[in-house]
Amino acid sequence: MRVPVSWLYEYVELALTPEELADVLTIGGLEVDSVDRPTAGAKGLTVVEVEAIEPVPKSDKLSLVHATDGQHSWEIVCGASNFSVGDRVPAALPGSTLPGGIEIGAKKLMGVTSNGMLASPRELGVGDDHSGIWLLGPDAPIGADVATWLDLDEAVIDIDLTPDRGYGASIWGLARDLAALTGAELTIPELAGNPGGDPGVGVTIEDATRCRRWDGRSIAGISVAPAPPLIQKRLNLVGMRPISNVVDATNYAMLETGYPVHAYDRALLTGDITVRRALRGEVLRTLDGTDRQLDPEDVVIADESGAIGLAGVMGGEVAEINPETTDLYVEVAAWNPVEVLRTGRRHRLHTEARQRFERTVSAQWLPVGASRVSELITLWAGGTVTGGHDLHPIPDHRPRIELRTSRVRSLLGIDIDADEQSALLTTIGCTVSGDGEVRTVKPPPYRPDLLIEEDLSEEIARLYGYDRIEPTVPSTGQSGRRSDADLAALAIRRGLAGAGWTEVLQYPFIADDDLSDLGLAEDDPRRQTIKLVNPLSKEESVLRTTLLPGLLATVRRNVNRQNSDVALFETGHVFVPPSAEHPSLDAGVDDVQLPAEPDHLGLIACGAFERRRHDAAARPVDFADVMGAVELVRRTIGAADLRVERTTEMPFHPGRAATVWFGDTRVGVVGELHPRVCAAYEVPARTVAAELQLDVITSDGIRTSEATVPSPLPGLHFDVAALVDESVPHDRVAAAVADAAGEGLASIELFDVFQGEQLGEGKKSLAFSLVLEDRGTQLTDTDEAAAIERIATAIEELGGQLRR
Incomplete structure (x- = not known):
């Protein structure tokens, strides 16, 4: 503000x-x-009175203004048309300076000499209004220095x-x-309450939970004109455009008291007023000139002709104050802050009224706002308050709070005695009773935020002075550190970033349609979403149960912007209903179970993954690249060996996707995305992705293993080739060869797979390179022959034979 x-x-x-x-x-x-x-540097600005206006030859828009400063007459060329003869306006005459150090002199325009310029509020630095010349009103002293008269240099x-x-x-x-x-003296004026009497307008509040109080007053015999210059200056400085004495009074009173005010032209009201929900299909033209399709959840102010205002956000044009207005109906209401927030978001309206209602306007002192605006209107526009009513369907009883002064001392870590605490609270208008260590506090009406004891503790610290509270070190003797799981997750993120993957951070909200686009079946657990009560938009209406929609949307944005080579990863929570596998973090409120929030790791890549040489074509990403990232994750934390099983799980391509296991623990799925999913999200075909259960992977932290001391003697290197049926899995053959090689096996590597007519139908040859070591004895050909013999026996047990 x-x-x-x-x-x-x-x-x-x-x-x-x-x-x-x-x-x-x-x-x-x-x-x-x-x-x-904002107006610093303005010098020599003068109040002048317009004596005559005539057109500039050969110009459709410019006028030659004859103005006097009381001693001299000046001819000034001007392009605005919002003033007339007799008006008093600010003039930047030759020799004057505008904010920013702009010096003004005489200048010839269209063959006519202009002695300076007439100024708008924006040109004087007091606001953004540049729609016309600033009208200073009939009381402006001719010839006075504008900057001095209106204190334009104020901060x-x-x-x-x-x-x-x-x-x-x-x-x-x-x-x-x-x-x-x-401790300074406060001089806020005392204001009378609602005068009572018949205001001539009946009001019905259909739902008191949405409008806790309504103060309405009728004012007759007003005359619409510009507000006093000082008022216009202040409104300009806070960023509000002056309009008329009546409208400016409503804004000025709101800024002073904190109560948004709305004034209606009584002649334009049709019958009585009703506060209700909007009707389906109802349309309201708001004061910004926009026709708004109302939602049945919107709260509106309506007369017999329909909606005339969007409660707590913006009024309607139908009863807008205009130059012909003579009688007013002014209302100040206490609207439900949640309803105002939702309505403002639905219609994308950010107004001064909405800003205040969202922060809760106290209903207890609401007549203060109505009394202040009535006082200002009758002061600036004349007229008389002819009646008013104060509707209070839900009384606003402020709770009395029990303050344990010893607890305040414990929380703040400073020794403030009970009487000093009471005195501090009294300075902001609290009523404090009691004389022991426990006091009873009644907060002032203007502070609806003071509800519980902790609020009072915060106020005491604030009023005592945060700068007076000495910092102290906690005395627990414990030091904080990351958990083992956090350290493992951090290592994984660093490893992936080092391998060329880019980390992204997404909002945890998705749309229900995103899960349909992933092709998930209706009974898929990921379809059990948790809906937001107050979503930012329909595209962000539920909490995510998978990281893939956000990653796919990021890929789409990049591809649409000509960046088609991406490799991204994200770590973060997903939100799923509590289960045995994912228990709730908390029992919640009133035994409502909060969602479980397991951590996931998502990866996605498309386009070119790497370029081996600057002069070579880039290699397109494939399944092996994302599998390599998964293996990197496994190695980073030292998990058990990786194995995979083919899967048809959506949103992956059947036959090109696999379930990933670390040892006996299932950790996720990896593969190419289904073509339908790629089309739905508008990403390149054959985009690869993976989603892993990060909390499962990191549950034991980073696993360490004992280092193997290498043998000081040369190892025994040899190759074997096993001829087996093609139906026998590679890993089964490798395990049989390793077991048969014995305890001295240092390494085994499958380096060739061959199938051909010379081997026979349905046969394949697997070639392994082995290294045997013994720390105490140099191995010889005899040891190699014995190992090969054992391997041959093992292969025969698989129904194959060793190729010689």
């Missing part, structure tokens, strides 16, 4: 510089992003509000905080 310092100092007496003020607020928990002086502080400090979105809320933090 942007706050002009002079506006804040109207209500709290301080002599701090803007920079000192920013430090006080930041230390007090309200982070100040910046201190700006503006920009505060970054956290969601729990909604009171900080108001000048009065900040003033209360500053008074508590500094």
